[in-house]
Amino acid sequence: MGRNKETNQKIRDERREQILSESLLLFSTRGLASTKISDIASTAGISQGLVYHYFRSKEDIFIELIRGAFERLNSSCEILSRMPLSPREKIDIAVRGLLQDLENNQENARYHLLMAQAMISETVPEEAKAIIRREIAVSQEIIAAILRDGQKEGSIKEGDADEMALVFWTSINGLAILKVVNGAEFKAPAPEILLSMFL
Amino acid sequence: MGRNKETNQKIRDERREQILSESLLLFSTRGLASTKISDIASTAGISQGLVYHYFRSKEDIFIELIRGAFERLNSSCEILSRMPLSPREKIDIAVRGLLQDLENNQENARYHLLMAQAMISETVPEEAKAIIRREIAVSQEIIAAILRDGQKEGSIKEGDADEMALVFWTSINGLAILKVVNGAEFKAPAPEILLSMFL
DNA sequence: GTCTATATCCAGATAGAC
DNA sequence: GTCTATCTGGATATAGAC
Numbered sequence: 132m133g134r135n136k137e138t139n140q141k142i143r144d145e146r147r148e149q150i151l152s153e154s155l156l157l158f159s160t161r162g163l164a165s166t167k168i169s170d171i172a173s174t175a176g177i178s179q180g181l182v183y184h185y186f187r188s189k190e191d192i193f194i195e196l197i198r199g200a201f202e203r204l205n206s207s208c209e210i211l212s213r214m215p216l217s218p219r220e221k222i223d224i225a226v227r228g229l230l231q232d233l234e235n236n237q238e239n240a241r242y243h244l245l246m247a248q249a250m251i252s253e254t255v256p257e258e259a260k261a262i263i264r265r266e267i268a269v270s271q272e273i274i275a276a277i278l279r280d281g282q283k284e285g286s287i288k289e290g291d292a293d294e295m296a297l298v299f300w301t302s303i304n305g306l307a308i309l310k311v312v313n314g315a316e317f318k319a320p321a322p323e324i325l326l327s328m329f330l
Numbered sequence: 331m332g333r334n335k336e337t338n339q340k341i342r343d344e345r346r347e348q349i350l351s352e353s354l355l356l357f358s359t360r361g362l363a364s365t366k367i368s369d370i371a372s373t374a375g376i377s378q379g380l381v382y383h384y385f386r387s388k389e390d391i392f393i394e395l396i397r398g399a400f401e402r403l404n405s406s407c408e409i410l411s412r413m414p415l416s417p418r419e420k421i422d423i424a425v426r427g428l429l430q431d432l433e434n435n436q437e438n439a440r441y442h443l444l445m446a447q448a449m450i451s452e453t454v455p456e457e458a459k460a461i462i463r464r465e466i467a468v469s470q471e472i473i474a475a476i477l478r479d480g481q482k483e484g485s486i487k488e489g490d491a492d493e494m495a496l497v498f499w500t501s502i503n504g505l506a507i508l509k510v511v512n513g514a515e516f517k518a519p520a521p522e523i524l525l526s527m528f529l
Numbered sequence: 530g531t532c533t534a535t536a537t538c539c540a541g542a543t544a545g546a547c
Numbered sequence: 548g549t550c551t552a553t554c555t556g557g558a559t560a561t562a563g564a565c
Contacts, residue, residue: 142530164363165452167558178532183560250511251450253360264511288526294519297508302497305504309496312449312462320493327487328526341548366540377550382542 147185149175151199154192159244160311163193164254190256197249197259200242201266207239208273218281222329225274227322229303233310234319243307250304271296278329287329295329346384348374350398353391358443359510362392363453389455396448396458399441400465406438407472417480421528424473426521428502432509433518442506449503470495477528486528494528 153175157166168189172179186192211221232239249255249263275296281287288295302325310317352374356365367388371378385391410420431438448454448462474495480486487494501524509516 139530146530160452162363162450162452164361168560169558179559180533180561181531184530187560189559247507248450250507251361251447253364260511267511290523291520295523298501298505298519298523301504301508302501303504304507305500305502306497308446308449308503308507309500312459312466320497321490324489324494324497324527328523338548345548367542368540378541379543379551380549383548386542388541 143185146177146181150177150182150185151192151196155196155238155241155245158193158196158248159241162248162252163189164252190259193249194256194259194262196242196245197262200245201262201269203239203242204246205266205269205273208270212273212277217286218277218284219286219330221277222274222281222287223322223326226299226325230306230319230322230325233303233306234317240307240310243303244311247304247307247311267300271300274299281329298328299325342384345376345380349376349381349384350391350395354395354437354440354444357392357395357447358440361447361451362388363451389458392448393455393458393461395441395444396461399444400461400468402438402441403445404465404468404472407469411472411476416485417476417483418485418529420476421473421480421486422521422525425498425524429505429518429521429524432502432505433516439506439509442502443510446503446506446510466499470499473498480528497527498524 150171154166154171157170157174166189168182169179171189171192172182175182186195211225214221214224216224229243231237233243246263249259271293275292278287278292278295282289282292306319349370353365353370356369356373365388367381368378370388370391371381374381385394410424413420413423415423428442430436432442445462448458470492474491477486477491477494481488481491505518
């Protein structure tokens with residue numbers, strides 16, 4: 132009959148993506164613990180049982196998303212660091228971009244919320260925690276490297292670049308969390324405030 | 331027999347405090363959802379049933395702690411704002427104090443972690459969320475007022491004081507969260523980095 | 530591939546003895 | 548005041564029909 136292997140594969144891929152996408156939305160706003168498989172199923176418009184046809188467990192979905200989050204984040208950082216810009220400009224772009232993402236509720240921002248959730252929430256499986264600990268260091272080091280470059284040429288403030296990078300990310304994270312609490316009312320602060328730590 | 335009303339009351343009070351104290355420790359590191367009543371009971375060295383003799387539910391314990399957290403935080407802020415110091419000095423003290431608390435794992439810091447947990451974690455009862463939304467505005471406004479004072483006399487950087495206060499707290503919060511993840515390895519960044527946003 | 534029905538498990542909360 | 552034993556509910560995960 133009509134269905135061949137390719138069609139089936141396509142259905143599989145689409146469903147998978149669909150489940151991941153709805154899960155990101157739910158996890159990022161409600162967290163892992165209080166998102167039920169039945170929530171995911173119903174927002175995705177499928178049955179609860181079907182979710183288990185695509186993922187072994189709720190945790191597996193979460194881990195997959197975390198993996199994706201860092202993949203995106205780290206690759207954005209890589210791209211940024213390779214742009215033909217001065218260190219100063221790179222930091223400027225990064226801060227403005229991140230704040231805008233937060234305010235506009237871009238998919239990027241959801242990933243930030245997810246990471247914040249993952250860092251805190253303890254129901255998070257150990258595998259996800261491990262990914263976080265490992266990957267968080269990557270983006271932090273990239274920012275630190277940009278800062279060091281700028282310090283060498285005198286366009287970035289003096290100070291321990293690693294600590295500055297740490298504050299960079301934790302501040303973004305803190306704002307992401309506030310967004311969870313305040314929802315639509317959230318208004319991102321002026322980028323200049325954060326930038327004054329570096330420029 | 332031996333026990334009179336006062337003795338009983340004393341036992342009651344002590345047990346209550348004991349339960350709250352252990353709960354703070356557990357909630358602040360593991361979050362509400364993944365802290366079981368049985369965990370609280372066993373670390374407090376009492377039976378599970380006894381916990382319910384003192385608190386109606388796990389959520390009640392959490393709410394009580396959140397209430398206490400903001401009581402402490404807001405009163406510290408009040409005290410700070412009334413100190414006979416310049417606005418600049420007040421901000422300086424606040425930042426240094428908060429960072430030191432975090433690094434030294436003071437009880438104060440645990441309350442910060444608790445708040446961070448509460449903001450993010452979804453299983454948190456609505457009553458706690460309401461307290462957070464309400465009380466968070468208090469400490470934020472106090473910091474904002476100090477900043478405005480300083481801006482008037484020219485000792486604090488220009489900028490929207492409300493937004494600056496918001497970044498102030500979210501940055502502290504972000505660091506508190508990192509502390510949850512990194513535990514003992516956490517090292518607070520130099521206060522000067524944060525201070526450069528304001529001074 | 531998808532659904533419905535069900536088994537299983539676990540944690541919160543209660544009842545009653547001491 | 549404190550404990551042990553138990554009830555109960557809800558959510559994950561599975562089994563089996565279509």
